[in-house]
Amino acid sequence: MTARVRKAVIPAAGLGTRFLPATKALPKEMLPVVDKPAIQYVVEESVSADLTDVLMIIGRNKNAISNHFDRVTELELNLQKKGDTQKLERVVKSQELADIYYLRQGDPKGLGHAVARARAHVNNEPFAVLLGDDLIDARDPLLSTMIAEQEKRDATIIALMEVEPDQIHLYGAAEVEATDSEDVVKVTGLVEKPATEDAPSNLAIIGRYVLKPEVFDILEHTEPGKGGEIQLTDALQEMAADDDVAGGVYGVIFRGRRYDTGDRLDYIKAIVQLAMDRDDLGPALKPWLKDFTDNID
Numbered sequence: 001m002t003a004r005v006r007k008a009v010i011p012a013a014g015l016g017t018r019f020l021p022a023t024k025a026l027p028k029e030m031l032p033v034v035d036k037p038a039i040q041y042v043v044e045e046s047v048s049a050d051l052t053d054v055l056m057i058i059g060r061n062k063n064a065i066s067n068h069f070d071r072v073t074e075l076e077l078n079l080q081k082k083g084d085t086q087k088l089e090r091v092v093k094s095q096e097l098a099d100i101y102y103l104r105q106g107d108p109k110g111l112g113h114a115v116a117r118a119r120a121h122v123n124n125e126p127f128a129v130l131l132g133d134d135l136i137d138a139r140d141p142l143l144s145t146m147i148a149e150q151e152k153r154d155a156t157i158i159a160l161m162e163v164e165p166d167q168i169h170l171y172g173a174a175e176v177e178a179t180d181s182e183d184v185v186k187v188t189g190l191v192e193k194p195a196t197e198d199a200p201s202n203l204a205i206i207g208r209y210v211l212k213p214e215v216f217d218i219l220e221h222t223e224p225g226k227g228g229e230i231q232l233t234d235a236l237q238e239m240a241a242d243d244d245v246a247g248g249v250y251g252v253i254f255r256g257r258r259y260d261t262g263d264r265l266d267y268i269k270a271i272v273q274l275a276m277d278r279d280d281l282g283p284a285l286k287p288w289l290k291d292f293t294d295n296i297d
């Protein structure tokens with residue numbers, strides 16, 4: 001019987017240089033997607049998969065993140081006085097979502113290094129990792145499917161999504177074999193950000209993982225890889241190459257809606273798509289957007 005997945009780790013120590021100067025003083029994870037910071041969507045996703053114990057690995061200047069999930073009594077009192085219950089509810093929700101713990105990464109040595117820092121908190125249990133740049137639409141559950149696969153197979157599970165071949169250099173790419181399930185593949189190899197011609201497939205790792213704790217031992221000896229950083233993909237490649245290490249690696253193929261907020265253009269698209277689906281904004285945004293695009297030549 002394998003241990004149940006109970007904890008989530010959210011690495012949030014990236015520098016966000018693609019959004020400079022907006023991210024000079026503001027962590028990229030706090031950039032608003034409609035009216036919530038990107039990181040809140042990720043915490044909500046974790047909670048929807050019943051993972052309410054969340055460890056965030058943060059960098060310098062990331063106090064805004066912990067402030068966001070904390071109480072702001074003056075603000076609550078102010079909204080109470082005004083009788084603005086709707087806003088009050090939204091403020092309170094953001095601080096009661098989960099049990100959030102914070103750990104500083106120290107040297108920013110890459111995603112693998114950030115995950116390795118979670119060892120003492122996670123201990124000897126399988127755990128989820130959610131990357132903040134990828135938002136998964138709440139209507140298309142992914143993490144709960146991955147957790148179920150982890151429990152069923154007692155292996156490491158990663159989320160994969162088909163991308164255009166010319167985009168694969170932005171992701172970890174997987175070499176896979178079919179299984180008896182259409183949406184699950186056996187991962188036989190992984191390469192971090194390969195050139196299109198070297199990619200084993202156009203299946204990209206999107207930022208969701210359910211890892212077995214054996215990954216911590218592997219990360220301890222994982223050498224810096226692509227970009228001089230300790231890559232989680234390289235540690236997972238070691239696990240994929242040998243089923244005896246910890247039951248191997250499987251990929252859940254995601255075919256739902258994903259929004260990339262790590263890239264400026266995709267960030268703009270994410271805001272428009274999510275706002276369109278909102279009852280309070282969509283009805284007014286839609287006709288305006290139609291009119292706007294009709295006038296584009």
Ligand code: G1P
Nearest residue numbers: 111134170171172205206207233
């Ligand atoms: C990270 C991982 C990469 C993965 C990607 C998903 O890269 O290293 O394997 O495909 O997240 O978003 P990053 O985008 O942080 O450079």
